[in-house]
Amino acid sequence: MFPAAFDYRAPTTLGEALDILKERGDDAKVMAGGQSLIPLLKLRFSQPALVVDIGRLPDMADIKRDDGHVRIGALVRHVDVERSKELAKLVPLMVEAVHWIADPLVRNRGTVVGSVCHADPSGDWGSIMLALNAELVAQSKSGQRVIPVDGFFEGPFTTSLRPDEVVTVIRIPLPSGQAGGSYHKLERKVGDFATVAVSVQVELDGRKVKTAGIGLTSVGATNIKAKKAEQSLSGRELTDDVIAEAARLAATEAEPKDDIRGTAAYKKDVVRVFVQRGLKAAFARAQEVKA
Amino acid sequence: MKVTMRVNGAERSGDVEPRVLLVDFLRSNLLLTGTHVGCDTTSCGACTVLLDGDPVKSCTVLAVQVVGREIKTVEGLANGANLAPIQVGFHEEHGLQCGFCTPGMMLVASALLERNPNPSDDEIRWAISGNICRCTGYMNIVKAVKHAAQAQAQAAKAPEHVAVAGGGE
Numbered sequence: 001m002f003p004a005a006f007d008y009r010a011p012t013t014l015g016e017a018l019d020i021l022k023e024r025g026d027d028a029k030v031m032a033g034g035q036s037l038i039p040l041l042k043l044r045f046s047q048p049a050l051v052v053d054i055g056r057l058p059d060m061a062d063i064k065r066d067d068g069h070v071r072i073g074a075l076v077r078h079v080d081v082e083r084s085k086e087l088a089k090l091v092p093l094m095v096e097a098v099h100w101i102a103d104p105l106v107r108n109r110g111t112v113v114g115s116v117c118h119a120d121p122s123g124d125w126g127s128i129m130l131a132l133n134a135e136l137v138a139q140s141k142s143g144q145r146v147i148p149v150d151g152f153f154e155g156p157f158t159t160s161l162r163p164d165e166v167v168t169v170i171r172i173p174l175p176s177g178q179a180g181g182s183y184h185k186l187e188r189k190v191g192d193f194a195t196v197a198v199s200v201q202v203e204l205d206g207r208k209v210k211t212a213g214i215g216l217t218s219v220g221a222t223n224i225k226a227k228k229a230e231q232s233l234s235g236r237e238l239t240d241d242v243i244a245e246a247a248r249l250a251a252t253e254a255e256p257k258d259d260i261r262g263t264a265a266y267k268k269d270v271v272r273v274f275v276q277r278g279l280k281a282a283f284a285r286a287q288e289v290k291a
Numbered sequence: 292m293k294v295t296m297r298v299n300g301a302e303r304s305g306d307v308e309p310r311v312l313l314v315d316f317l318r319s320n321l322l323l324t325g326t327h328v329g330c331d332t333t334s335c336g337a338c339t340v341l342l343d344g345d346p347v348k349s350c351t352v353l354a355v356q357v358v359g360r361e362i363k364t365v366e367g368l369a370n371g372a373n374l375a376p377i378q379v380g381f382h383e384e385h386g387l388q389c390g391f392c393t394p395g396m397m398l399v400a401s402a403l404l405e406r407n408p409n410p411s412d413d414e415i416r417w418a419i420s421g422n423i424c425r426c427t428g429y430m431n432i433v434k435a436v437k438h439a440a441q442a443q444a445q446a447a448k449a450p451e452h453v454a455v456a457g458g459g460e
Contacts, residue, residue, distance in 0.1 A: 001331050002312060002315065003310040004310070006309060006310060008292065008309030034352065034353065035351060038312075038352070038353065039332065039351060042332075053353075102421075104346070104418060104421050105339060105346050105347055105421040105422075109352065191333075191334060191420075
């Protein structure tokens with residue numbers, strides 16, 4: 001299999017990339033590591049006239065802390081997250097979750113930001129970023145725009161990114177107090193898409209929940225932020241009853257379909273169980289953090 | 292488009308369309324057919340090569356993406372007539388049956404040993420989890436990697452035995 005023919009540009013500066021996108025953005029696809037895009041090109045589900053390879057842009061492969069955020073550059077690969085001591089300390093949810101993404105070889109090549117922008121409803125990073133309340137920084141010739149991940153996904157493989165824009169950074173707010181996260185994923189084998197996955201992040205204020213983030217993978221047309229479940233936790237102590245109620249609500253927010261990986265009813269129940277387990281694990285981890 | 296990259300230590304170039312996959316460039320343009328095409332869908336790892344030392348699936352990389360980079364294929368493992376420790380390991384422990392997955396398995400394993408010279412069984416299984424052996428010969432593949440790890444450790448202790456252990460890189 002090989003893709004349909006396309007023009008190829010590999011800009012070496014951001015300015016050059018933005019010029020190309022301003023001119024030909026409507027017909028172009030931006031490629032970072034290509035681990036999601038190249039399979040689609042090969043299957044000819046996607047046939048762009050132009051592929052803009054941002055793999056040669058400078059200063060985009062850094063994980064940096066600044067001003068209450070961790071900033072993940074557009075060329076940070078999954079394996080870089082896996083090996084990051086800083087992220088293990090600051091956002092352990094990401095480092096736990098990364099082991100569930102694709103397989104070790106794909107992780108050597110694919111990027112976090114690329115995966116979020118690909119907007120596959122079965123993608124892992126989308127729901128993790130929804131749980132973490134992350135924001136994307138998008139650049140175009142007309143300037144910079146900060147886009148919350150909540151609202152970014154419009155449908156399968158569809159986002160609110162404009163054709164002339166490229167995401168340069170995803171930034172994750174750092175918790176001010178005790179926080180913990182967890183990622184639960186059900187997959188048939190390494191490298192398969194999730195049957196269901198759930199990411200949970202909680203920040204505590206004493207024994208009570210200050211904020212909770214819950215993101216759902218593979219149970220709808222996009223990654224889903226389970227807002228009703230999140231709100232039900234706000235200001236509450238995480239008793240078994242409170243956790244069970246949030247899990248029940250999250251299951252109602254999931255919109256899975258029957259497919260080869262399971263029935264809709266089964267997947268909803270997996271959401272319920274994973275939210276329950278995830279909240280318990282995240283709560284325990286948050287309590288271990290020294291305030 | 293003209294592409295130039297280092298393959299197994301030598302500069303190689305060719306003229307390809309942007310849509311040409313790295314695996315096809317290696318096999319068709321450079322005639323390095325040791326890199327296999329298995330599933331062609333990023334699943335099986337038969338097409339594994341090392342890109343700047345990291346194993347990647349060359350069916351899911353465009354040749355134009357790796358201009359100026361360093362590629363290592365299975366043909367680059369042996370040093371002349373001396374097999375690399377990982378090759379000796381696969382030979383000694385019967386780490387292959389049909390052999391189709393073997394180039395990818397050996398490259399993944401050599402990258403693992405580079406980062407982690409003494410991996411546990413679990414770490415080996417983790418490292419090869421993106422590579423499928425359809426003969427299901429995983430037990431012996433794990434043994435082969437351990438054999439190579441031991442040979443490398445011995446070679447490091449007694450440099451004069453390098454040739455006996457099958458040669459270094």
